[in-house]
Amino acid sequence: MSKTTAGRFFEDYRIGQIITHAVPRTVSGGERALYHALYPARTALYSSDEFARDCGLAQSPVDDLIGFHIVFGKTVPDVSLNAIANLGYAEGRFLQPVYPGDSLRSHSEVIGLKQNSNGKSGVVWVRTRGENQHGATVLDYVRWVMVRKRNPDAPAPDPVVPELNAVVAPQDLIVPAGLDFTRYDFALAGEPHRWGDYEIGERIDHVDGVTVQEAEHMLATRLWQNTSKVHFDTTQRADGKLLVYGGHVISMARALSFNGLANAQMIAAINAGSHANPCFAGDTIRAWSEVLDRAETTAPGVGALRLRLVATKGAAGVLKDEGGKYHPDVLLDLDYWVLMPV
Template identity: 70%
Template sequence: MSKTNAGHFFEDYRLGQVFDHATPRTLTDGDRALYTGLYPTRFALYCADSFARACGLPRSPVEDLAVFHAVFGKTVPDISLNAVANLGYAEGRFLSPVYPGETLSARSEVIGLKQNSSGKTGIVWVRTSGHADDGRTVLEYCRWVMVRKRDPLAPAPETRVPTLAEAVPAPGLVVPERLSFGAYSDVLAGAPHRWGDYDVGELIDHVDGVTVEDAEHMIATRLWQNTARVHFDTGARDDGRRLVYGGHVISLARALSFNGLANAQIVAAINAGAHANPCFAGETVHAWSEVLDKAETRRADVGALRLRLVATRGPAAPGDLRGEDGRYRDHVLLDLDLWALVPT
C-alpha cells in the first residue's frame, strides 16, 4: 500500500466535506523578520512595539497578511495541491490580532463545485477559518480554485455555485478590542493623510516597483508551507515556468501601497480578489489603489477605507484595469478589494 499522497483531484470533492488541515504553525519573531525581508513593508503598527503600545495593543502584532498566508498554506495540501490556478477570494474578515508565539491551525469546508466544460478541470469553492491555540477564530475567508481531474472521464460531483457577498458590510468589520488611535503619531507612521483626507473615487499611484526573483518567491511560498507544485516544479506547467504564488503578489502590492496609504494600518477584510494574470520571476510589480468607499466604525478614532488594490506587471496608469471587452488587461496581475482601518 502506498504511503504517499498525490493530493485531491476535482472528482474527490463533495459538498459539505470538511478538512481539518495538518501541521499547526507557531508564528515567531523570525517569521516577522523574514516577512519584512521578503516585502518592503513599513507599516508602523507591525514594525515597532512602542508604536503598537501607543495604539493600545500589548505589542506589535504579526502582519495581517502574514496570518492570511500562514492559514492559507495549511489548506494547500487538501485544497489546491493539484490546482491549475487560485482564482479568487470573498468574505474575508480578520477577527483578532495574532502575536508572535501563537499557534495557528485551519479548517475548510467545501461550499461549491462546478466542472469546467473541458471535463479536465473543475472549480472548488471553500470556506476556511484560522484558529489560534486558545480557541479563538482569527481569520475567515472564502476562496475558489481550479483543480485538475485525475480522470477526465470520471463523473463530476454535484454542481453548486455558492452565492457570496459582494463586500463585507462595514458594521461587520472587527476593530481590535484594545486598539486606540487617540495618541496616533503621523510623524512616526510616515504620512499625515488620515481617513478624512481621502475621497471616494480617488486614485493613488504607489509609484515604486519590486522585481520578483525566483529564489525570493519560492522562499516566501515555502515560508507559508504552500506545497502547490506549480510554484516549485518546472514540470508542473506545460511552459516549464514556476508560477509565483498569488499571495506573494498580494503582499508586494500591500507593501508598495505604503507610499500613499501609510496610515492604512490594519487590513480588516478582503471583500473580493482576482489573480487576473500569472506572475513570473523577472517581472517587476507595481501597484495603484482606488478609494471605493468610506465608513465609520464603532470607534470615533478609527475609520475604514474600502480600497481597490491593483498590482501590475510594470508601471501602469491608475485606473487602467480592463479593456473595451471588459477583460482584465494583460498587465494586470491582481485586483483586490479590501477594507483597511485608518485613524480619523
C-alpha cells in the first residue's frame, strides 16, 4: 500500500468536514528578514521595536501578511493541492498580531460545495482559522478554490453556496490591545498623511514597479511551505509556465503601496479578493489604490481606512471593461481595511 498521497479531489470533501492542517510553525525574526528581502516592505510598525512600543505594543509584530501566508500555506496540501485556480477571499479578520516566538497552526471547515457544469471539477469553500500556541485565533478567513475531480463520473454533491458578507463591518474590526497612535511619529514613518487626509473615491498611483523573478517567487512560496504543484512543476500547465503564488502578488502590491500609504500600518480585515489574471515570471507588478470608506475606532488616535488595492501589469486606474470583465493586465483586486493614525 502506498504511503504517499495525491491530495484531496473535489469528491473527497463534505459539508461540515473539519481538516486539521500540518505542520505547526514557530515564527522567528528570520521570516521578517526574508519577507523584507523578497518585498519592498518598510512599514515602520513592523520594522522597529521602539516604534511599535511608542504605538502601545510590547514589540514589533511580524508583517500581517506573514501570518496570513503561514496559515494559508498549511492549508494547501489539504485544500488546494489539486486546485485549478484559487478564486477568491471573504470575511478575513486579523484578530491579533503575530510576534516572533509565536507558533502557528491552522484548521479549515468545508462550508460550501458546487460541482461545475463540465463535471470535471468543482468549487470548494472553506473557512480557515489560524491559532497561536495559546489556542487564540490570530486570523480567520473564507476562500474558495476550483478543484479537479479524481473521477469525472463520481456523483455530484448537493450544491451548497455559502452566503458571505461583502464587507467586514467596521464595528467588527479588531484593534490590537494597547494600540495607541497618539504619540505616532510621522517623520519616522515616512509620510505625513493621516487618516483624515484621505477622501472616499480618491485614487493613488503607487508609482513604483517590481519585475517578478522565477527564483524569488519560488523561494517565497517555499518560505510559506506552500506545496501547490503549479508553482514548482512546469508539467502542470500546457504552456510549461510556473504560476506565481497569488499571495506573492498580494505582498508585492501591499509593499509597493507604501508610497502614498506609508501610514496604513496594520491590516485589520480582508473584505474580498480576486486573482483576476495569472502572474508569471517576467511580469512587472505595479499597484494603485482607491479609498472606499473610512471609519472611526475606539482606540486612541486610530482610524480605519477601507482600500481597494489593485496589482497590475499596466496603467494605474484601469480595472474592468464595460462588460465588467477584468482588464487582462489586472492581476489582483483586493478590498481590505487598514488601521492608521488619525
